[in-house]
Amino acid sequence: MDSKTTLTFALMDAPYESARSTTALRLLSIAARRGYVLQVFAYEGAVMQTFALQRAHANTVHGRSAEEENHFLPKDAIAALSDEAARHGGRLDWVNCGLCVDERGAGEAIAGVRRGSPADFWKMADASHNTLVIPTRD
Amino acid sequence: MKTLNIIASAYRATVEEQDDTIVWLTHAIKGAGADIDVLLRGNAVNYAVRGQNAEGLAFGAWTQTQPPHIEHDIASLLSKGVTVHVLADDLQRRGLEDTPLIDGVQRLPSDALAACLSGYDCVWHW
Numbered sequence: 001m002d003s004k005t006t007l008t009f010a011l012m013d014a015p016y017e018s019a020r021s022t023t024a025l026r027l028l029s030i031a032a033r034r035g036y037v038l039q040v041f042a043y044e045g046a047v048m049q050t051f052a053l054q055r056a057h058a059n060t061v062h063g064r065s066a067e068e069e070n071h072f073l074p075k076d077a078i079a080a081l082s083d084e085a086a087r088h089g090g091r092l093d094w095v096n097c098g099l100c101v102d103e104r105g106a107g108e109a110i111a112g113v114r115r116g117s118p119a120d121f122w123k124m125a126d127a128s129h130n131t132l133v134i135p136t137r138d
Numbered sequence: 139m140k141t142l143n144i145i146a147s148a149y150r151a152t153v154e155e156q157d158d159t160i161v162w163l164t165h166a167i168k169g170a171g172a173d174i175d176v177l178l179r180g181n182a183v184n185y186a187v188r189g190q191n192a193e194g195l196a197f198g199a200w201t202q203t204q205p206p207h208i209e210h211d212i213a214s215l216l217s218k219g220v221t222v223h224v225l226a227d228d229l230q231r232r233g234l235e236d237t238p239l240i241d242g243v244q245r246l247p248s249d250a251l252a253a254c255l256s257g258y259d260c261v262w263h264w
Binding site: 010012043044117118119121122123125126131133135136137138 | 139141146147150151159160163166167169170171172174181260262263264
């Protein structure tokens with residue numbers, strides 16, 4: 001096990017569907033600022049969190065252009081979290097479930113994201129001080 | 139690392155996935171060498187019931203030829219040495235206390251739950 005505090009997270013929710021996704025990023029952010037080693041297994045819809053083709057849009061209801069709206073894109077938040085972890089001496093290892101990627105056509109992920117399987121999740125959990133599962137709920 | 143997967147969400151996208159995603163994940167992790175068991179609670183207690191049948195889905199000319207077979211998938215876990223518990227109180231709440239269950243599934247009363255959990259290094263609640 002890494003001498004640094006190592007935490008594993010399993011995420012399942014797709015972006016823009018649940019506050020659980022934002023909560024997960026908040027938890028990762030705290031841990032990143034502490035310099036922890038962070039391991040994420042994105043399962044099912046969560047593989048879309050790092051989908052590289054996410055695009056910001058204008059919002060006419062808000063009366064704002066795309067630039068003014070500065071729409072939240074999970075892929076950018078995750079990239080920023082990765083940078084934040086590295087800046088504090090930690091790192092973020094993000095693994096997308098490969099079959100989940102395939103069935104969604106979500107192969108284009110941001111840099112640093114790798115493809116894996118549930119076996120990676122088990123190995124990450126086994127090498128962690130603790131593991132938190134944040135599943136999809138009905 | 140002895141792990142317990144608690145499955146609470148039931149029949150979530152099982153028709154699309156042709157399985158339950160956490161039962162499937164348990165199979166995958168077991169296949170990788172994990173020491174892992176399952177506890178079914180909430181609506182997922184129905185996964186332990188015999189005689190489930192999700193066949194017959196069709197849209198126009200398209201027919202689903204490989205529907206989910208949750209009962210088989212649970213029985214298959216058992217055959218691989220995975221202990222499958224089902225929370226007896228949740229069976230009772232759903233009127234399933236006398237319904238035949240898959241052979242080998244172990245009924246767990248809620249007052250035995252804490253002792254059961256203490257036997258695991260990791261508990262993942264899905």
